[in-house]
Amino acid sequence: MNRMLKIVSLLPVLALTACGFHLRGSAALPKGMDRVHITVGGGGDFERKLARALLASNVVVEEESGPGIAELRVPAQNFTIQTLTVNGVAEVTEYAVHYHVVFTATDANGKTLVPAESIDLQREYSYDASQPVGTQAQVEQIQTSLIDDAIQALLFRLQAVARHGEAAAAQAAGNLPASASTVQQPPQYSPTPVD
Secondary structure, three states, X not given: OHHHHHHHHHHHHHHHHHOOXXXXXXXXXXXXXXXXXXXXXXXXXXXXXXXXXXXHOOOEEEOOOOOOOEEEEEEEEEEEEEEEEEOOOOOEEEEEEEEEEEEEEEOOOOOEXXXXXXXXXXXXXXXXXXXXXXXXXXXXXXXXXXXXXXXXXXXXXXXXXXXXXXXXHHHHHHHOOOEEEEOOOOOOOOOOOOO
């Protein structure tokens, strides 16, 4: 009976692994970012998830800014929806959800680690006028996924600064596209697929 219980309890883990899901680990942030105050325009899920990601990276998230505390500012983060296709009877059949995030980072001494940089992500989805409730749930799921991917992109950028320094990381960021267009798949730069 115990053996059977162990096998059954492993099935969900095996299923997640089979579909490409991997837990996202902690990020190695630059020196001087062990204590961080975050400011997010609009707050909401992005702020809460960013704080959780920083805590997972062994960063102390401070309530107030001050001496010896790094700053991570997200002055803009917003969604827009764009019509992509319309059928023969003028009904929209496909939309794109765009997510735009701007962030800056300074270390505990006030030195700029990442000047204002933007992350632009997009997901496309089909619209069925006969199922508006299902469509709204789909949009919310897409938005949640985009928030997660934007936070991962932000942490990858900070990791690049930690590994290669500000100049090399800035040059690499200039050579790689900051935006990704996918159809309900993870952005190209994400090493850990999201279902």
